[in-house]
Amino acid sequence: MALFGRKQKPIVGLDIGSSSVKAVELKKTKEGYELSKVGLEPLSPETVVDGAIIDALSVSDAINRIFEAQKVTNKNVGTSVSGHSVIIKKINLPMLEDDELYDEVYATAGQYIPFDIADVSLDYQVLEPSPAGDAVEVLLVAVKRDKINNYQSALIGRNLSLVDVDAFALQNTYEVNYDPDPDSTDALLNIGASVMNINIVRGGIPLFTRDVSVGGNQYTDALQKELELSFEDAENLKRGQALAGVSDEQKAAVLRSVSEILVLEIQKTLDFFRATAGAAGINHILAAGGAARTPGLLDMLREEFQMQVDELDPFRRITYNPAKFSDEYIQETGSRLAVCVGLGLRSFDLA
Ligand SMILES: Nc1ncnc2c1ncn2[C@@H]1O[C@H](COP(=O)(O)OP(=O)(O)OP(=O)(O)O)[C@@H](O)[C@H]1O
Numbered sequence: 001m002a003l004f005g006r007k008q009k010p011i012v013g014l015d016i017g018s019s020s021v022k023a024v025e026l027k028k029t030k031e032g033y034e035l036s037k038v039g040l041e042p043l044s045p046e047t048v049v050d051g052a053i054i055d056a057l058s059v060s061d062a063i064n065r066i067f068e069a070q071k072v073t074n075k076n077v078g079t080s081v082s083g084h085s086v087i088i089k090k091i092n093l094p095m096l097e098d099d100e101l102y103d104e105v106y107a108t109a110g111q112y113i114p115f116d117i118a119d120v121s122l123d124y125q126v127l128e129p130s131p132a133g134d135a136v137e138v139l140l141v142a143v144k145r146d147k148i149n150n151y152q153s154a155l156i157g158r159n160l161s162l163v164d165v166d167a168f169a170l171q172n173t174y175e176v177n178y179d180p181d182p183d184s185t186d187a188l189l190n191i192g193a194s195v196m197n198i199n200i201v202r203g204g205i206p207l208f209t210r211d212v213s214v215g216g217n218q219y220t221d222a223l224q225k226e227l228e229l230s231f232e233d234a235e236n237l238k239r240g241q242a243l244a245g246v247s248d249e250q251k252a253a254v255l256r257s258v259s260e261i262l263v264l265e266i267q268k269t270l271d272f273f274r275a276t277a278g279a280a281g282i283n284h285i286l287a288a289g290g291a292a293r294t295p296g297l298l299d300m301l302r303e304e305f306q307m308q309v310d311e312l313d314p315f316r317r318i319t320y321n322p323a324k325f326s327d328e329y330i331q332e333t334g335s336r337l338a339v340c341v342g343l344g345l346r347s348f349d350l351a
């Protein structure tokens, strides 16, 4: 679903994370989609905190660096949000004509949203008619205007044409790249530096979404504290570099203790989903985000849940010119670009 803005023009997907900004522009080819521009610029730790842009100028500079390096001329961008400023609810409404349904959504939304309706941007998507055909299930999404204004503040000189939700952008990437079986229930994870988005999907429909405040920073923090390291050393160690005085066993033990916390959060979410949805079990876990790369994490998920767990590859079906983008770059950064690719793909659902 393309939220908050019916775009008329192609957009550059822009994922403003707490550790980095990512941008992706795609083009349509005869066979599907091709990567045309991509960039990732790191942000220093105090720039984006708890999902809020604290230092808009630094974010704007990072975006400018990507656009300049990649010679991006398109000024229309789409971005995505997550966290407490985003409310996602499924509601049942009577079967109505489009414009009446619109009025009904706006008339009833207030009941479901814990904020003043005047302070949010609303959008919705019709999911499924009820078996009797007299009602429809509607996915209602509300984002606090403050949040959108906060993101807008970092987009100096650009048009914010679309605001999406991280979990839905991730789902978009998944659908285009994996062409999932409509009967298969899959859990999509985006494990970033400070937040993990979880989206349980089936047949193109998000069944359950949750954002949890855990991620790669927790591993770095734990390594810093347990092994008395600087942030840089801890980051490098986590990403596989050897460090004098630290054994593989020491490192693995710290990483394992943090992975246990993440696995427990995922476990709680899957248990809650099973208990409330009463639906068929989850078939497959696909994990994106930089922290999905943490040594041992996906193995622990496989072991804990006894199911297929893979890293989500946003370029499984999206081609790129190897003369412009090396395989190595795509492999190294791919999992961190999953949300951004999903945003870039919104250029093509110009319904
Ligand atoms: N190869 C790797 N192994 C382990 N961790 C990694 C690796 N590469 C990146 N990370 C970690 O992934 C995190 C960054 O991932 P990502 O770019 O998805 O986060 P983000 O979008 O900036 O953050 P968030 O969405 O949580 O605000 C950092 O914590 C980083 O240390």
Ligand SMILES: [Mg+2]
Binding pocket: 015, 016, 017, 018, 192, 193, 289, 339
């Ligand atoms: Mg992120």
